[in-house]
Amino acid sequence: MTRTIRIGNAGGYWGDDPGALKRQIEGGPLDYVTIDYLAEITMSILQSQRRKNPDLGYAPDFLEQLRECLPLMVERGVKVITNAGGINPVGLGRKIRELAGELGLEVTVGVVDGDDIVDRLDPLREQGETFTNMESGEDLAPVQSRVTAANIYFGAEPVVAALAEGCQVIVTGRVTDTGITLAPMLHEFGWAEDDWDRLAAGIVAGHIIECGTQSTGGNLTDWEEVSDLANIGFPIIEMGEDGVFEVTKHEGTGGVVNLKTVKEQLVYEMGNPVEYISPDVVARFDTIELAEVGPNRVQISGVRGVPRPPMFKVSMAYDDGWKAMGHLLVCGPEAVAKCEAAAEIFWKRLGFEYEETHFSVIGTGSIWSRSLSIGEPDEVLLRLGVRDHDRAKVEAFGVQLPALILSGPSGMAVTAGRPKPRRVVAYWPALMKRSSVPARTVTLLPDGSETERIITFEDAVPEAAVTAADPEPRPRVSEWTSRTRRTQLRTLAYARSGDKGDTCNVGVLARSPEIYDWLRATLTEDIVKRFFKGIVHGEVIRFELDNLMGLNFLLENALGGGGTVSLMLDPQGKTLSHALLEMVVDAPVEIIPRAAG
16 A cells, blocks of 8 residues: 655745644645745845844744644654745844744754855856846846845755755745655655656645645635635645645635636646646656546646756746735725826826836726727726836835825726835846755754755756656547537636736636637637737747646736836736636537526
């Protein structure tokens, strides 16, 4: 019988449910719990905090959770792994050991760091690292003096080393979301570093649970089908030694685990499904096999992987000017016309040319394609914004905006105070040799002593132990009756979207094999780009996933620069999947679900 370990997740981002860790530990047997805290922008925030106070630089929320949960963790033997250490994991680790002492507990704490290279860019460049922007091809030199954070994405290996030291709580810097989930599998099962298929299964498992309740009913297109969202359960992976695993949640919790919830999370920020790249392995998402094997239980098998990349990814952030956003409430008849007039008046009065300006009317389809706007609302929000490297110009925007309510169209009111300039932190992705920087693990023992271990990496990639074969194509339907009916795409599919820089990833999943065949033949890149006219300024790239009955679209240059650079209301593209589902299509009558009428 295959040995199994249970790994739960208790958070998908810094700010997620603070009570999740306790509920996961109390809810039933678990061996490990992982919590993801870090995003690209988070690292700059933590660097800023540490400059003001050298003792900071980590997510203090995790320490507060442990105050309540640590006794229960010790009692039940649950180990917790999190990247809450940010850019000061040793500082957080020592705080945890101090907390354990206050609680009368003996806890060995592990720390993983070495990923923070913001102060080492010059010597690394002298060694030959170029840090060329992997998306634009630009050289780092012009912006290097403005870099505020630079972190290597480590994989599971240093976390495995910390587990080998008997650590019960492990805090890391920039270890990948999937890496902190894969590490317990490597530690428990002893998978070889070139067992690419099992490693890929672990990465897929990590991807499914890394965003918390997004795999248990949160954010689901068909949200009405999800029961008790107020008590939604966080996900659990039951991983077998053979690489086959099940996704589930604790008994008695709300939400649901089914094919829809797991598939939607799989396509979330997937990118190219044939090359889901991690520092540990490249996973083939097109080989995943799913089956519902019981209530709130989905089995994953068949995952294939290919050798890991020869380089590490580096995530950098740099100061890139200033921006400000402001809102005005506009009410009454002709609200949209009033907004357009008010914006024209405001820009004329302001008298500045900005690097970028923004105008939108929230409530009229301003986030999505204007073709989806229905009717004329009688209350809207006028949203104006600017971005520029000249702070004085951005300050002038904030000073002038409130004055508009007394000298513009009628029915206007200020909804907040004067907009203030905020720093724009831009994203710079790059690659570097694995051998250029080692990782470090520090073991903090209950008696106050500390031991450390340096982990070096090789650039050479081991040969594949198992060759990943292409999945067998299934028979397709290629002809349909001539009778069609107009319907919205959401009657035929469900979807989820998210961001990767300035690219929005939209995964569209068919509700039946017949629908998938029709969508595959019909929902082309050109049609999607036309639908998002005015929003997508780059190419649209489509990937096919027969195994998930899905299509994955990458909408390039669609998020106003992405992240904090963007002036858009939805800079992460979270809503664009729902916009696409509103598209009206002429579908063959035989594939339209009966429930659609």
